[in-house]
Amino acid sequence: xxxxxxxxxxxxxxxxxxxxxxxxxxxxxxxxxxxxxxxxxxxxxxxxxxxxxxxxxxxxxxxxxxxxxxxxxxxxxxxxxxxxxxxxxxxxxxxxxxxxxxxxxxxxxxxxxxxxxxxxxxxxxxxxxxxxxxxxxxxxxxxxxxxxxxxxxxxxxxxxxxxxxxxxxxxxxxxxxxxxxxxxxxxxxxxxxxxxxxxxxxxxxxxxxxxxxxxxxxxxxxxxxxxxxxxxxxxxxxxxxxxxxxxxxxxxxxxxxxxxxxxxxxxxxxxxxxxx
Amino acid sequence: xxxxxxxxxxxxxxxxxxxxxxxxxxxxxxxxxxxxxxxxxxxxxxxxxxxxxxxxxxxxxxxxxxxxxxxxxxxxxxxxxxxxxxxxxxxxxxxxxxxxxxxxxxxxxxxxxxxxxxxxxxxxxxxxxxxxxxxxxxxxxxxxxxxxxxxxxxxxxxxxxxxxxxxxxxxxxxxxxxxxxxxxxxxxxxxxxxxxxxxxxxxxxxxxxxxxxxxxxxxxxxxxxxxxxxxxxxxxxxxxxxxxxxxxxxxxxxxxxxxxxxxxxxxxxxxxxxxxxxxxxxxxxxxxxxxxxxxxxxxxxxxxxxx
Numbered sequence: 001x002x003x004x005x006x007x008x009x010x011x012x013x014x015x016x017x018x019x020x021x022x023x024x025x026x027x028x029x030x031x032x033x034x035x036x037x038x039x040x041x042x043x044x045x046x047x048x049x050x051x052x053x054x055x056x057x058x059x060x061x062x063x064x065x066x067x068x069x070x071x072x073x074x075x076x077x078x079x080x081x082x083x084x085x086x087x088x089x090x091x092x093x094x095x096x097x098x099x100x101x102x103x104x105x106x107x108x109x110x111x112x113x114x115x116x117x118x119x120x121x122x123x124x125x126x127x128x129x130x131x132x133x134x135x136x137x138x139x140x141x142x143x144x145x146x147x148x149x150x151x152x153x154x155x156x157x158x159x160x161x162x163x164x165x166x167x168x169x170x171x172x173x174x175x176x177x178x179x180x181x182x183x184x185x186x187x188x189x190x191x192x193x194x195x196x197x198x199x200x201x202x203x204x205x206x207x208x209x210x211x212x213x214x215x216x217x218x219x220x221x222x223x224x225x226x227x228x229x230x231x232x233x234x235x236x237x238x239x240x241x242x243x244x245x246x247x248x249x250x251x252x253x254x255x256x257x258x259x260x261x262x263x264x265x266x267x268x269x270x271x272x273x274x275x276x
Numbered sequence: 277x278x279x280x281x282x283x284x285x286x287x288x289x290x291x292x293x294x295x296x297x298x299x300x301x302x303x304x305x306x307x308x309x310x311x312x313x314x315x316x317x318x319x320x321x322x323x324x325x326x327x328x329x330x331x332x333x334x335x336x337x338x339x340x341x342x343x344x345x346x347x348x349x350x351x352x353x354x355x356x357x358x359x360x361x362x363x364x365x366x367x368x369x370x371x372x373x374x375x376x377x378x379x380x381x382x383x384x385x386x387x388x389x390x391x392x393x394x395x396x397x398x399x400x401x402x403x404x405x406x407x408x409x410x411x412x413x414x415x416x417x418x419x420x421x422x423x424x425x426x427x428x429x430x431x432x433x434x435x436x437x438x439x440x441x442x443x444x445x446x447x448x449x450x451x452x453x454x455x456x457x458x459x460x461x462x463x464x465x466x467x468x469x470x471x472x473x474x475x476x477x478x479x480x481x482x483x484x485x486x487x488x489x490x491x492x493x494x495x496x497x498x499x500x501x502x503x504x505x506x507x508x509x510x511x512x513x514x515x516x517x518x519x520x521x522x523x524x525x526x527x528x529x530x531x532x533x534x535x536x537x538x539x540x541x542x543x544x545x546x547x548x549x550x551x552x553x554x555x556x557x558x559x560x561x562x563x564x565x566x567x568x569x570x571x572x573x574x575x576x577x578x579x580x581x582x583x
Contacts, residue, residue, distance in 0.1 A: 012413075115294040122520030123538075123557055127299055130542040130550060207419055211524055214421045215539055230422055234528075238440070241429040248422030256417035 003192075006268035013264020019257030027073040034067035038224045047240040057242045060232060065243065069250045071224040076254055079140045079219075080205040084198045086144025091151020092194075096182070098152065099159025110156065116149040125208055129217045136225075139218040143205045154197060158190040192269040200262035203255045210251045226251045284569060288562040293345065295558040299551055300341055348555070356541075356549040363552035366537065371556060373443055374533035377525065378518045380453035385460035385518075386511060392461070393468025393507075398495065400473065408465055415462025420521050424455040424528035441530035452529040456521050460514045467510045471503040478502075504575050512568030516561050 007013055026033065035055070042062035050057040056065040098109040116124065125142045132138035162168055168185050176184070210227030212218030219225035221232070226247045233244025328334050332343070347354065353363035392412075396405040431451060432440045438451050475481065476499055484494050523535035530536075534553055541549040 111290075112294065112298075115291055115298065120516040120520035120557060120561065122523055123554060126523065126538065126542060127550070127554060130547075203417070207417075210419050211421065214419075214524065215527060217539075217542060227419070227421075230419075230425065234425060237425055237428060238433055241425075241433065244425050245422070245429065248419060248425065251419045251422060252414070252417050255419070256413060259413060259417055 003265075003268045007264050010264045010267060012260050013268075016257045016260025016264060019253060020261055023073055023077060023254055023257060026070055027077045030070050030074055034064075034070045036064040036067045038063065038067045038071040039222055040064070047236060047243065049240075050242055050246070056246050057240070059229070059243045060236055060240075065229070065246050068224040068229060069226070069247055072226045072229065072247065072250060073254070075136065075219055075223060075225045076206050076209060076251070079136065079143060079209040080202045080258075082140045083143035083147065083205045083209075084201050086141065087147025087151050087201060088194060088198060090144070090148035092155055094148065094152040095155025096159060096186075099156040099163065100178075106156075109152070113149040113152050117153070121146055121204075122208070122211060125212060126215075126217065129212055134212075134217050134220055136219045136223065139209055139212050142212070143208050146208065147201050147205070150201075151194070151197065154193055155190060158193065159186060162186055162189055196262060196266045196269060199258055199265055203258035203262060206251065206254050206258065226254075280573075281566070281570065284566050288566065291562055292555070292558055296345060296348070296551070296555060297341060299554050300344065301337070344551070353552040353555070354548045356552075357546045358541075358544045358549070363549050366549060367534065367552055367556055370532065370534045370537045373531060374519075374522055374526070374535060376449065377452055377456060377531060377533060378515065378522055380449055381456035381460065381518050381521075382511070382515060384453055384457035385464055385514060388457070389461040389464025390468050390507060392465040394472055394495075394500070396465065396469040397472035397476065405469075409469075412462035412465045415458050416466075418458065420455060420459060421524045421528050423458055424451070424525055427451050427455055428528075441528075443531055448529075452525050452531050455528070456518060456525045459521065460517060463514060463517075464507070464510060468503065468507055471506045472499055475499045475502045501575065505572060508568055508571050508575065512565050515564045519557050519560065 040063060042058070044062065045054070045058050046060055046062040048054050048058035048062070050065075054064050054066065056069065059065055059068070094109060094113075098106045125146045128142035128145055129138060132141060162185070168181065171181055171185055209218055209225070210230070213225045213227030214231045216231065219228055221228060229247035230244050230251075233240075233242075233247065237244050325334075332340060335343075344354075351364065353367070355361065356363050356366055359366065392408045396408045399405055428440055428451065431438045439448050442448055481494060481498050484498050485491075489498075519535075522533060523538060525531065526533045526535040527539060534556060538550060538553040538557075541547075541553060
């Protein structure tokens with residue numbers, strides 16, 4: 001049975017996939033489906049309860065929460081995708097280097113990776129953002145850098161295992177140049193594992209962006225970011241709980257969606273890991 | 277046993293040196309000069325240079341690194357820039373609160389997570405299993421700061437049972453500890469389920485059942501003891517997650533711990549304090565993982581024999 005057939009039989013994974021597609025479409029069509037301009041303020045309607053004119057209510061500045069949640073999808077996915085690319089590119093480069101070079105370079109790189117992996121993830125991202133300063137781009141970079149060590153370890157492990165396989169040995173014996181080995185034999189073999197990791201990484205990246213923005217160190221106002229919306233809603237939590245809690249639901253749904261797809265992909269692409 | 281502990285403690289030294297190195301290097305390499313940020317954009321060149329000299333920032337990186345490590349080895353973490361207090365005493369004020377919070381969360385996570393995971397594994401595909409698995413999926417997907425706010429709305433605002441924030445009494449501890457524990461409960465329930473399921477498929481479990489050992493004894497003596505090794509490993513890893521989560525939980529609940537101190541240090545660009553806080557977190561993480569390694573010896577006689 002091929003991967004897709006296995007994936008299709010997993011109902012939870014399909015739910016996740018539908019959610020991911022919906023999130024993607026929402027991000028793409030935000031200007032057309034958002035009922036209001038996400039920055040439009042209407043102070044006399046501030047903290048409006050959900051229902052009526054504003055389906056999900058209005059925030060402290062009388063901005064439509066639904067429209068801001070819709071626009072927030074863009075930031076969440078953009079930060080997620082770009083940071084995943086940073087993590088993959090960095091991890092591939094370092095992992096390949098470590099795996100192929102071996103020797104002191106390998107051991108130095110892997111010690112460094114172990115140290116970074118041992119570090120509580122939020123603290124590492126915090127340290128990076130503390131230095132870079134807040135903002136959407138810096139948040140993306142911080143989240144991406146946070147992902148590099150794990151990818152490095154996955155890639156290096158696969159390279160070490162693949163290097164010893166007969167077909168890579170045979171290709172090398174036939175005189176295949178290094179970049180050819182990488183492109184034709186190594187990369188296709190580590191791709192499934194990386195796709196699974198990247199999907200689960202998206203879930204964590206969205207959580208991390210939201211956390212940094214919540215702390216005030218990530219995406220800055222007035223950009224509509226879910227974490228930032230929860231943070232501003234916190235000030236009025238006791239008088240208007242919906243301002244903080246509604247955007248948090250969006251974070252949960254997005255993270256859940258990518259977790260479901262990631263779990264499904266892992267079970268489908270790598271049956272050995274099922275249930276782990 | 278003692279040589280093992282000493283060897284492990286010595287191995288922790290390069291890890292801590294590495295953490296300090298990475299943190300200092302990030303602070304050094306990336307743009308955004310701490311001094312300029314502290315003094316504001318309109319500071320004179322003289323003032324900037326003077327403060328740089330005062331903080332020792334005009335020296336090369338390697339010198340500063342070695343000096344810092346040398347001072348830390350003597351127990352001197354420097355003085356915080358903002359408060360001008362010894363960093364060591366600022367950290368000493370804050371860490372008991374964080375310890376209290378994370379230990380409480382770890383206990384909740386271990387109790388609930390392991391219990392739910394074992395129950396799921398004993399009755400796989402039951403209604404309980406389905407609910408527990410779905411619950412842990414949600415638990416892993418909820419942003420911790422949001423969970424905290426939702427719990428405040430439910431238990432402080434609507435039910436009026438527990439305080440909104442602050443520290444001092446047991447009732448102050450409940451909401452932050454539960455908030456911090458929830459993702460770990462979910463993770464542990466998941467892992468415990470698969471670990472126990474794996475063990476229950478082993479031959480020795482079948483043998484035990486075949487010779488008429490009661491199901492409860494099979495579970496406690498054979499299954500759980502063996503499943504505990506991966507579970508304890510995860511517990512150690514989760515403590516790292518808890519420390520990260522503590523930063524958010526402490527912010528939500530105004531809990532006076534290290535996490536909040538660290539966020540304050542970041543906002544104040546107080547990198548001396550930041551370095552100290554990071555070092556304490558790293559040290560705590562190293563110690564916890566040492567304890568985890570030591571517990572293997574208690575759980576698995578094979579490890580103990582190897583010494």
